[in-house]
Amino acid sequence: xxxxxxxxxxxxxxxxxxxxxxxxxxxxxxxxxxxxxxxxxxxxxxxx
Numbered sequence: 001x002x003x004x005x006x007x008x009x010x011x012x013x014x015x016x017x018x019x020x021x022x023x024x025x026x027x028x029x030x031x032x033x034x035x036x037x038x039x040x041x042x043x044x045x046x047x048x
Contacts, residue, residue, distance in 0.1 A: 013026050021029075 016026050017023070
């Protein structure tokens with residue numbers, strides 16, 4: 001990852017809370033994203 005994507009990734013939870021998302025919703029979304037990423041790497045698919 002480059003520096004800009006790292007910055008966006010670190011600010012995303014704060015942005016989502018300003019839109020009204022709760023911390024539980026953010027945790028569910030991040031957990032789903034990590035699960036999808038691990039499924040891709042486990043299958044040998046290229047990560048995007």
